[in-house]
Amino acid sequence: xxxxxxxxxxxxxxxxxxxxxxxxxxxxxxxxxxxLIVALAAQGWNILGGFGGQFSFGHAAFFGTGAYAxxxxxxxxxxxxxxxFAIGSAAGGAVGWVIGYLSFRSGLRGSYFALVTxxxxxxxxxxxxxxxxxxxxxGVLIKLDVRPENFQFESRGAFFWIALALVGxxxxxxxxxxxxxxxxQLVAVRENEAxxxxxxxxxxxxxxxxxxxxxxxxxxxxxxxxQYFLYVDANIAYGTWISVxxxxxxxxxxxGTVLGPLVGAVAxxxxxxxxxxxxxxxxxxxxMVFGALxxxxxxxxxxxxxxxxxxxxxxxxxxxxxxHA
Amino acid sequence: xxxxxxxxxxxxxxxxxxxxxxxxALGLTLVYGVLHIINFAHGxxxxxxxxxxxxxxxxxxxxxxxxxxxxxxxxxxxxxALQRFVIGxxxxxxxxxxxxxxxxxxxxxxxxxxxxFRSDTRTLNTDYGFQVVEIGPLLLSKPRLIGFGAAVxxxxxxxxxxxxxxxxxxxRAVAKEKLGASLVGINVAHVYAVxxxxxxxxxxxxxxxxxxxxxxNPRIGQAFVLVAFTIVVLGGMGSIPxxxxxxxxxxxxxxxxxLFLGDSLGQIGIFLIFILVLLxxxxxxxxxxx
Numbered sequence: 336x337x338x339x340x341x342x343x344x345x346x347x348x349x350x351x352x353x354x355x356x357x358x359x360x361x362x363x364x365x366x367x368x369x370x371l372i373v374a375l376a377a378q379g380w381n382i383l384g385g386f387g388g389q390f391s392f393g394h395a396a397f398f399g400t401g402a403y404a405x406x407x408x409x410x411x412x413x414x415x416x417x418x419x420f421a422i423g424s425a426a427g428g429a430v431g432w433v434i435g436y437l438s439f440r441s442g443l444r445g446s447y448f449a450l451v452t453x454x455x456x457x458x459x460x461x462x463x464x465x466x467x468x469x470x471x472x473x474g475v476l477i478k479l480d481v482r483p484e485n486f487q488f489e490s491r492g493a494f495f496w497i498a499l500a501l502v503g504x505x506x507x508x509x510x511x512x513x514x515x516x517x518x519x520q521l522v523a524v525r526e527n528e529a530x531x532x533x534x535x536x537x538x539x540x541x542x543x544x545x546x547x548x549x550x551x552x553x554x555x556x557x558x559x560x561x562q563y564f565l566y567v568d569a570n571i572a573y574g575t576w577i578s579v580x581x582x583x584x585x586x587x588x589x590x591g592t593v594l595g596p597l598v599g600a601v602a603x604x605x606x607x608x609x610x611x612x613x614x615x616x617x618x619x620x621x622x623m624v625f626g627a628l629x630x631x632x633x634x635x636x637x638x639x640x641x642x643x644x645x646x647x648x649x650x651x652x653x654x655x656x657x658x659h660a
Numbered sequence: 661x662x663x664x665x666x667x668x669x670x671x672x673x674x675x676x677x678x679x680x681x682x683x684x685a686l687g688l689t690l691v692y693g694v695l696h697i698i699n700f701a702h703g704x705x706x707x708x709x710x711x712x713x714x715x716x717x718x719x720x721x722x723x724x725x726x727x728x729x730x731x732x733x734x735x736x737x738x739x740x741a742l743q744r745f746v747i748g749x750x751x752x753x754x755x756x757x758x759x760x761x762x763x764x765x766x767x768x769x770x771x772x773x774x775x776x777f778r779s780d781t782r783t784l785n786t787d788y789g790f791q792v793v794e795i796g797p798l799l800l801s802k803p804r805l806i807g808f809g810a811a812v813x814x815x816x817x818x819x820x821x822x823x824x825x826x827x828x829x830x831x832r833a834v835a836k837e838k839l840g841a842s843l844v845g846i847n848v849a850h851v852y853a854v855x856x857x858x859x860x861x862x863x864x865x866x867x868x869x870x871x872x873x874x875x876x877n878p879r880i881g882q883a884f885v886l887v888a889f890t891i892v893v894l895g896g897m898g899s900i901p902x903x904x905x906x907x908x909x910x911x912x913x914x915x916x917x918x919l920f921l922g923d924s925l926g927q928i929g930i931f932l933i934f935i936l937v938l939l940x941x942x943x944x945x946x947x948x949x950x
Binding site for chain 1: 697698700746749750751752755756757759760761763764765766767768769770771772773774775778779878882886889890893925927928931932934935938939940942
């Protein structure tokens with residue numbers, strides 16, 4: 336990877352960083368921070384699902400581990416939140432490695448892998464909901480103590496910049512994966528695992544690397560969530576909502592692309608807000624649209640929004656070539 | 661600490677719940693066995709069926725057991741249409757696409773129900789809901805006993821349909837070798853849709869059997885569908901006897917875990933079995949080698 340590879344990312348992030356300078360309304364910043372947290376979780380999913388072709392339906396396992404680690408380390412052990420953030424992300428990576436080791440070693444793939452990840456997330460949710468250490472169903476509160484060294488800020492803008500910096504860092508990381516030998520091997524595993532193996536790719540090691548990175552990134556999103564809302568419980572942290580969001584954003588934006596998860600998260604949540612404005616406060620209406628959109632996207636735009644844009648740019652050349660699965 | 665009578669009652673109760681679990685799993689395993697896909701919309705469709713039972717009771721005063729008669733063909737038709745006109749065309753024949761399409765359907769259906777019925781939990785107040793039957797030393801809930809009998813009966817009927825009728829033969833042919841089946845003149849898209857319809861019809865029956873003793877809210881399907889996945893994986897994907905025995909076994913496991921570990925941890929036994937089976941023997945107890 337050369338510097339030129341990341342110039343577009345730097346320009347994009349710098350442009351987005353200007354947003355809080357012009358918009359100071361708390362509702363808008365709230366929406367943007369939440370969207371960035373979802374985008375970060377989705378970027379994690381995209382490393383494993385988009386580049387590696389392993390569709391996890393249980394990324395809540397990583398998100399929740401990050402959220403709980405960040406909250407519990409502070410609330411129970413009094414560890415500094417910035418340190419807790421780092422430990423939380425690492426814990427997500429470790430959980431990813433363990434789940435990956437168990438399921439990839441047993442040769443699980445496709446729907447079996449989707450099911451086993453779902454089950455792991457569900458086990459963690461039940462445990463977190465029942466254990467006393469995690470506060471049970473009441474959840475964990477992080478004490479309000481607004482100091483920058485405490486990872487709590489007066490303005491929402493500061494949080495926006497931190498979230499944006501993390502999303503930007505993962506954009507660079509994903510760009511590196513795309514360009515690296517590791518990334519090429521990962522894509523080879525996605526396209527044809529048997530062929531990749533025959534060519535000497537250590538498929539288990541590649542998939543384990545992907546799920547560990549994926550888990551760490553999604554756990555970082557979980558840490559950020561806990562730090563922003565200062566509260567987690569089992570249904571937020573390990574709930575299916577985040578597993579679903581993490582899948583939807585890359586697919587809507589563009590599976591296995593650097594910008595896909597971010598584009599998808601912004602498009603989805605923008606659309607969600609518009610639906611809520613149009614339909615009033617009917618519960619579930621935005622998610623209903625998301626679900627329908629997922630079906631439509633798979634049917635008509637398998638390469639997501641970015642794929643559609645690319646097709647618009649080159650209408651003639653793409654007509655003979657069908658998109659990959 | 662626990663008297664044998666309490667444990668016996670837990671086992672019998674587990675068997676009765678397990679039979680309805682088996683019925684839900686039956687729809688899932690049938691679809692898997694023929695289409696080789698995992699239908700993630702199964703839970704949301706069960707929730708829809710339960711709301712349908714609740715609605716016909718509240719609006720027309722139709723008894724849940726009688727509701728089996730109109731709802732089963734209705735859900736068969738719904739399932740047929742979903743597979744024929746939505747899932748089939750949208751997925752372009754790729755397995756991972758089917759996974760995503762059914763996931764999208766489940767999100768859309770579940771939240772449409774949330775938007776329509778709101779998140780309140782609803783129950784039916786039938787006059788037989790709390791009746792009990794005394795068998796030896798055991799006191800058994802009458803609606804659940806009926807549920808057990810009906811679930812076993814439906815399983816047998818489905819088994820006969822698959823093994824004795826021409827439709828069943830066509831379904832089995834497509835399950836084994838879809839190219840060969842289409843070469844001898846079987847309409848594969850039609851058989852797929854019929855199978856999906858049968859899966860949904862099982863859900864309608866299960867919903868009618870559940871509603872006298874159970875409650876419904878828009879998220880209820882999720883609780884059942886993970887249990888159903890466990891049963892299907894345990895019994896072997898696509899195996900009908902596997903679904904029945906898996907269902908009964910899981911019902912007992914849940915009941916005993918609930919007794920020994922308490923309600924909040926009761927379901928953990930199910931998921932541990934699920935993960936263990938997936939890791940150690942993903943083809944299940946009755947499944948063919950994948």
